Amino acid sequence: METSIKSDAFDKFVQASSCILNPEIEAWKEQGGKVAGFFCSTVPEEIFTAAGIMPFRMRGTGSTGTELSDSCFSAINCSFPRHTMNQALKGEYDFLDGLICINSCDHVRRIYDNWIRHLKTPFVEVMSLPRKIEQPQIDWYRDEINVLKGQIEEHFKVEITDKNLRDAIKLHNEIRSLQKQLYELRKVDNPPITGTETLAVMVAGTAMPRPQYKALLEELLEDLSGHEGTGKYRARIMIVGGELDDPEYIKIIEEQGGLVVTDSTCFGTRLMWRPVDEDNLDPVQALASYYIYDRPSCPRMYGDQERRIDYTREMAKEFNVDGIIGERLLFCDQWLVEHYMTNLDLKDDGIPFMALDREYILSGKGQLRTRVQAFLEKLEAAEN
Amino acid sequence: MAKMDIEEIKAKSLSRYKEERDYFKLLLSAAKVMPGEENALQAKLLEILLDSKETVVDCVENDKPFIGGYFCNAPELFTAMDLPWFMVMETPFLAATAPYLINDIEGAEEMGLGTDLCTAIRLPMYYIENGLMPMPTAVLGLLYPCDGAPMLHQVLQHNEAWKNVPIYSCDPPYKSDERAVEYFADELRRMSKFLEEHTGKTLDMDKLVTVCDESNKTYSKWQDYNELRRNVPSPHGWEIGGAQAFAISQCFVAGDPRCTAWFEQLYKCGEARVKAGQGANTAEGWTEKIRLLWFDIMPYGWVFEFMPWLETEFGAVIVMDMFGNFPYTLIDTSSEETIFHDLAKRNLLDAPMIRQARSTAENFSEDIRRMVTDYRIDCVIWPGHMGHKDGSATIGIMRETCRELGVPFMHIGLDLFDKRYTSVDEVKEKVTDFFKGMGLA
Numbered sequence: 001m002e003t004s005i006k007s008d009a010f011d012k013f014v015q016a017s018s019c020i021l022n023p024e025i026e027a028w029k030e031q032g033g034k035v036a037g038f039f040c041s042t043v044p045e046e047i048f049t050a051a052g053i054m055p056f057r058m059r060g061t062g063s064t065g066t067e068l069s070d071s072c073f074s075a076i077n078c079s080f081p082r083h084t085m086n087q088a089l090k091g092e093y094d095f096l097d098g099l100i101c102i103n104s105c106d107h108v109r110r111i112y113d114n115w116i117r118h119l120k121t122p123f124v125e126v127m128s129l130p131r132k133i134e135q136p137q138i139d140w141y142r143d144e145i146n147v148l149k150g151q152i153e154e155h156f157k158v159e160i161t162d163k164n165l166r167d168a169i170k171l172h173n174e175i176r177s178l179q180k181q182l183y184e185l186r187k188v189d190n191p192p193i194t195g196t197e198t199l200a201v202m203v204a205g206t207a208m209p210r211p212q213y214k215a216l217l218e219e220l221l222e223d224l225s226g227h228e229g230t231g232k233y234r235a236r237i238m239i240v241g242g243e244l245d246d247p248e249y250i251k252i253i254e255e256q257g258g259l260v261v262t263d264s265t266c267f268g269t270r271l272m273w274r275p276v277d278e279d280n281l282d283p284v285q286a287l288a289s290y291y292i293y294d295r296p297s298c299p300r301m302y303g304d305q306e307r308r309i310d311y312t313r314e315m316a317k318e319f320n321v322d323g324i325i326g327e328r329l330l331f332c333d334q335w336l337v338e339h340y341m342t343n344l345d346l347k348d349d350g351i352p353f354m355a356l357d358r359e360y361i362l363s364g365k366g367q368l369r370t371r372v373q374a375f376l377e378k379l380e381a382a383e384n
Numbered sequence: 385m386a387k388m389d390i391e392e393i394k395a396k397s398l399s400r401y402k403e404e405r406d407y408f409k410l411l412l413s414a415a416k417v418m419p420g421e422e423n424a425l426q427a428k429l430l431e432i433l434l435d436s437k438e439t440v441v442d443c444v445e446n447d448k449p450f451i452g453g454y455f456c457n458a459p460e461l462f463t464a465m466d467l468p469w470f471m472v473m474e475t476p477f478l479a480a481t482a483p484y485l486i487n488d489i490e491g492a493e494e495m496g497l498g499t500d501l502c503t504a505i506r507l508p509m510y511y512i513e514n515g516l517m518p519m520p521t522a523v524l525g526l527l528y529p530c531d532g533a534p535m536l537h538q539v540l541q542h543n544e545a546w547k548n549v550p551i552y553s554c555d556p557p558y559k560s561d562e563r564a565v566e567y568f569a570d571e572l573r574r575m576s577k578f579l580e581e582h583t584g585k586t587l588d589m590d591k592l593v594t595v596c597d598e599s600n601k602t603y604s605k606w607q608d609y610n611e612l613r614r615n616v617p618s619p620h621g622w623e624i625g626g627a628q629a630f631a632i633s634q635c636f637v638a639g640d641p642r643c644t645a646w647f648e649q650l651y652k653c654g655e656a657r658v659k660a661g662q663g664a665n666t667a668e669g670w671t672e673k674i675r676l677l678w679f680d681i682m683p684y685g686w687v688f689e690f691m692p693w694l695e696t697e698f699g700a701v702i703v704m705d706m707f708g709n710f711p712y713t714l715i716d717t718s719s720e721e722t723i724f725h726d727l728a729k730r731n732l733l734d735a736p737m738i739r740q741a742r743s744t745a746e747n748f749s750e751d752i753r754r755m756v757t758d759y760r761i762d763c764v765i766w767p768g769h770m771g772h773k774d775g776s777a778t779i780g781i782m783r784e785t786c787r788e789l790g791v792p793f794m795h796i797g798l799d800l801f802d803k804r805y806t807s808v809d810e811v812k813e814k815v816t817d818f819f820k821g822m823g824l825a
């Protein structure tokens with residue numbers, strides 16, 4: 001990644017985000033550490049941290065094809081699970097000691113079914129994520145987390161005490177707070193870090209032992225103090241969407257002169273804008289409440305569209321955004337319909353919006369560039 | 385809002401619905417003049433369907449309470465509460481061959497909904513956004529079995545005109561154990577309270593017991609009927625006994641004696657054919673040669689162009705389909721507790737489509753195993769409807785299951801409602817190649 005940031009910490013983040021098995025994980029495994037993969041940002045990573053296991057957010061990074069997973073999926077499935085499963089079938093995920101799947105969408109939930117039939121990961125479980133965001137659903141998810149906690153304890157022969165859990169929540173909250181600080185830096189006219197660079201930092205946060213990530217993030221924030229970015233761009237852009245773990249996608253926008261200053265995505269602000277409640281006497285209840293209700297939701301959660309659009313509006317205002325790009329992976333029903341509603345709402349607010357479909361592996365870059373270019377022109381015309 | 389406006393809105397909201405009603409009237413008059421017991425059953429079903437349409441029209445025009453809902457929301461509860469209802473997503477399933485449908489699909493496309501979202505979702509979205517759906521007193525939404533369903537209901541909540549219509553949606557757990565059933569039973573209880581609160585109707589437990597007893601009779605008869613379809617040749621194919629049995633028992637007259645009577649008649653028809661050694665071939669010139677499991681919904685949008693062809697060209701009989709056969713839980717009516725528990729079980733674990741697609745892929749493979757074995761199936765076709773993304777991510781598992789069972793398996797890739805996605809000719813070509821390649825024809 002071309003960058004003007006001079007920071008060893010940042011280099012490590014770039015490396016971690018651009019591959020699956022990074023040196024930090026290798027070192028962790030060499031010391032006897034365990035790693036558990038998980039899909040979707042609604043899986044409570046804190047449980048693994050409390051068990052002394054490193055949580056790893058699943059990706060298909062580095063994939064060049066779906067030749068092995070094509071027998072599991074079909075052409076109308078989202079390319080994210082297809083590439084990720086392909087990487088797994090190629091052996092790229094052999095380092096995992098466990099995997100937690102979840103019914104986040106029709107495509108990703110089937111990874112569980114295919115994984116248990118084709119791969120030998122020793123511990124694979126599936127969580128049942130509710131659709132609604134009300135109290136009975138929070139309680140259901142609390143029980144789900146407790147079930148998972150018991151399964152981890154039994155399989156990995158560890159005890160997850162309330163104290164372990166509180167410590168884990170605290171650590172993850174500290175990371176959230178540091179990531180938020182990083183985002184705050186982007187509110188200025190000449191942010192010290194671009195959207196492309198920020199995404200690399202965020203992705204790395206799901207792929208490293210967390211204490212180490214936290215230390216590196218502190219280092220990066222220090223390195224960035226006093227660093228001035230470019231003030232030359234055509235428009236300030238916000239990205240709204242789902243599974244976006246590839247900084248190259250943002251780069252396409254930024255190369256055209258649109259500076260991505262904030263987002264509402266699965267590897268972006270929705271991961272960290274709000275903290276888990278540390279005062280709740282029952283840490284599992286706190287986690288359930290956080291993952292079902294407190295954190296900004298994605299369209300997977302039903303009945304929450306109003307809060308979601310409010311969140312988008314607030315973010316756009318706070319970060320002085322000129323236009324919003326709705327990112328979506330082809331065949332995703334959830335984001336297709338969400339963007340449809342977002343478009344209507346933002347029209348009422350006078351905020352320009354463009355839905356931009358893509359494949360997980362960036363093909364058709366030329367077409368993406370053309371669309372971005374046209375959108376930026378529209379924003380500039382509106383400005384003048 | 386001025387009186388006139390309200391009347392205009394009402395009239396517009398009923399316009400498609402009335403067109404649909406009139407289309408069914410036409411079908412009914414055709415069915416009535418056709419000879420044979422099976423056609424009499426079709427006619428009876430159409431009468432019941434029309435009756436439900438007229439009721440909804442009456443409710444809208446005369447401000448009577450009615451609801452928009454779904455079969456898997458325990459319709460026995462609506463019957464017990466004397467609440468008329470219609471299915472929010474009903475047009476693509478019931479009126480898929482109606483003349484206006486293609487234009488409506490195009491209308492949905494023009495709204496910017498693309499073509500990779502299930503047509504059965506795009507259409508009701510189009511109706512809601514364009515004021516073409518009767519606006520009920522309350523809505524019971526659907527959050528399963530696919531991602532499209534909850535998104536449709538989010539659009540419904542988002543729509544300016546529908547914003548004030550109260551909505552409750554039962555939350556389906558992904559698991560299928562006792563904890564999941566209990567949780568879903570609580571969701572159904574909350575749903576009943578919601579209905580009482582918003583429709584002014586009450587749930588009388590004695591009435592619910594009567595309705596559930598009746599519905600048990602229906603399901604028992606349905607099971608008996610399905611036993612008949614195990615016979616070689618099968619007494620019926622695609623035309624009767626599959627999707628119709630589902631529709632009448634769950635979408636129109638759940639827990640109603642008219643429903644049981646229909647199944648009794650269906651059973652009699654089937655039994656007579658079995659005794660006479662007759663197969664599904666009411667038309668001339670073909671006999672059952674291939675026993676087919678069509679493992680999905682019927683291709684409603686082009687069913688008449690395809691299904692008769694399967695029979696006359698290859699003697700391929702749809703002995704069973706996804707809506708045809710389920711191990712329906714009979715309701716233990718001994719207490720309120722048992723009723724809600726068993727309704728939850730039935731609607732979460734048994735109801736077609738929900739049953740297969742809601743949870744893990746075992747549900748697909750176990751159903752295939754069961755049906756292939758019980759019905760002496762020669763081959764399995766997974767049509768691969770473009771909306772069934774979870775099913776599309778299960779094709780490897782289905783193929784493997786069929787391999788283990790020693791039956792040929794085929795995945796097509798089509799739209800059950802819109803024949804422009806994959807043309808009927810293309811589907812026919814693929815099926816022909818498959819039958820020939822597998823030595824079935």
Ligand code: SF4
Nearest residue numbers: 078105242243329332
């Ligand atoms: S982009 Fe949509 S379809 Fe793809 S993994 Fe995310 S939610 Fe699922």
Ligand code: SF4
Nearest residue numbers: 502504530532771772
């Ligand atoms: S995808 Fe299937 S389950 Fe979902 S709405 Fe379409 S037809 Fe129904």
